[in-house]
Amino acid sequence: MEDGYGLVLSGGGTKGAYEVGAWKALKKMNIPISAIVGTSIGAINGALMLQDDQRKIERIYSKIQMSDIFETSEAIDPSKSLFSLDNIRGLIKEYVLQRGLDTAPLEKMIRTNIDLDKIYQSEIDFGIVTYSIKELTAIERFKNEIPKEEMVKFLLASASFPIFKPQKLEGKRFIDGGVYDNMPINMLLKKGYKKIIVIDIAGMGIRRKLEKNQDVYVKMIRCSEDLGGTFDFDQERIQRNLKMGYLDTLRAFQKLQGHYYFFSPRSFRQLLENFNLDVIYGLETAAKIYSLDRYKIYTADEFLKTLMESHANAQKRYKSLRNKAMLGKLVQNPRKIPEMLDNGLIVVWFEEMIETWPGQEFSRIAKMFDEYTLAGTAMIELQNYLLE
Numbered sequence: 001m002e003d004g005y006g007l008v009l010s011g012g013g014t015k016g017a018y019e020v021g022a023w024k025a026l027k028k029m030n031i032p033i034s035a036i037v038g039t040s041i042g043a044i045n046g047a048l049m050l051q052d053d054q055r056k057i058e059r060i061y062s063k064i065q066m067s068d069i070f071e072t073s074e075a076i077d078p079s080k081s082l083f084s085l086d087n088i089r090g091l092i093k094e095y096v097l098q099r100g101l102d103t104a105p106l107e108k109m110i111r112t113n114i115d116l117d118k119i120y121q122s123e124i125d126f127g128i129v130t131y132s133i134k135e136l137t138a139i140e141r142f143k144n145e146i147p148k149e150e151m152v153k154f155l156l157a158s159a160s161f162p163i164f165k166p167q168k169l170e171g172k173r174f175i176d177g178g179v180y181d182n183m184p185i186n187m188l189l190k191k192g193y194k195k196i197i198v199i200d201i202a203g204m205g206i207r208r209k210l211e212k213n214q215d216v217y218v219k220m221i222r223c224s225e226d227l228g229g230t231f232d233f234d235q236e237r238i239q240r241n242l243k244m245g246y247l248d249t250l251r252a253f254q255k256l257q258g259h260y261y262f263f264s265p266r267s268f269r270q271l272l273e274n275f276n277l278d279v280i281y282g283l284e285t286a287a288k289i290y291s292l293d294r295y296k297i298y299t300a301d302e303f304l305k306t307l308m309e310s311h312a313n314a315q316k317r318y319k320s321l322r323n324k325a326m327l328g329k330l331v332q333n334p335r336k337i338p339e340m341l342d343n344g345l346i347v348v349w350f351e352e353m354i355e356t357w358p359g360q361e362f363s364r365i366a367k368m369f370d371e372y373t374l375a376g377t378a379m380i381e382l383q384n385y386l387l388e
Helices: 013-028 041-049 054-063 085-098 104-113 116-121 148-158 185-190 235-252 265-272 277-289 300-321 325-332 334-340 343-356 359-368 370-387
Strands: 005-009 033-039 125-132 137-142 167-169 172-176 195-200 217-222
Touching (some): 005 013, 041 054, 041 125, 104 148, 125 148, 125 185, 265 277
């Protein structure tokens, strides 16, 4: 326990792919983990992680569908998020008819993919949170307190989202542990852990106040972008979330650097040799506006080259529109800028304003559009650097 971290995995449905990416990063860095506690999908992910088979977890997420979690009918479109407007009516109908959605498919998936022997043989401790409906109390148990034959039921109970049918266990009915504590840090604190890593996927649920003292170190790893809906089964989104969990975790441990994009420490130092932090932030802002791929690790040269290519293309398009009445309308009503110009053109337009407009006149615009001003200024610096 003294040498290892306790890992906390929160609930959040398919956003749990982010936790899988974070686990991959922790393993890459050889971060010692002595215990894992989780709620809902965090509990299921934790059980899978104890099997030490990263590829297997990723395969599960690469194929997961709504029908793998609960039984669906024609009233629910599995290609859309469960809580989308198109599915709400069907969801309500299903809930009323069944008194909760049937999670038999989820139980089958758990029994198919989780090796209970590996969980109990693992040197990593494992804890789960669920909630008793009758007693209105939380049940927090570690694996040594859960009979092997009941582990699957405990996992299902922890993941019984309120729209699902409650799980029957020990003669009682249980629902998702997130109604009590979606981020069960206190489970580890009560057991004496002093170093804790928390993977926060911004899931729905209660977050209880931490019961800690000054001797406890808690590292929070938070998603750096919206991970989507709790029941969003879009594969592109799931794979992005997995990559983002990996990258965010490496950055949390200073293995990667960058504000919005990701660079090795060496590449970031190369950027710092030529630009100050404000300019680098502006370059990343411009890259974000140009929609450069952020799900990768850039070298300094690759990032600057790709960014400049996007900017050059925008400059060409801007030049073709420069003499049209559209630009005059923008000057008269700058609040229309985001509506009337695509993102690339707006960076070029601000670049021109920075270089040519009187300071007082431009300052009124700059105050309303700090992000574009920052990006435009940084692109001027980049072009000057490339001319040297």
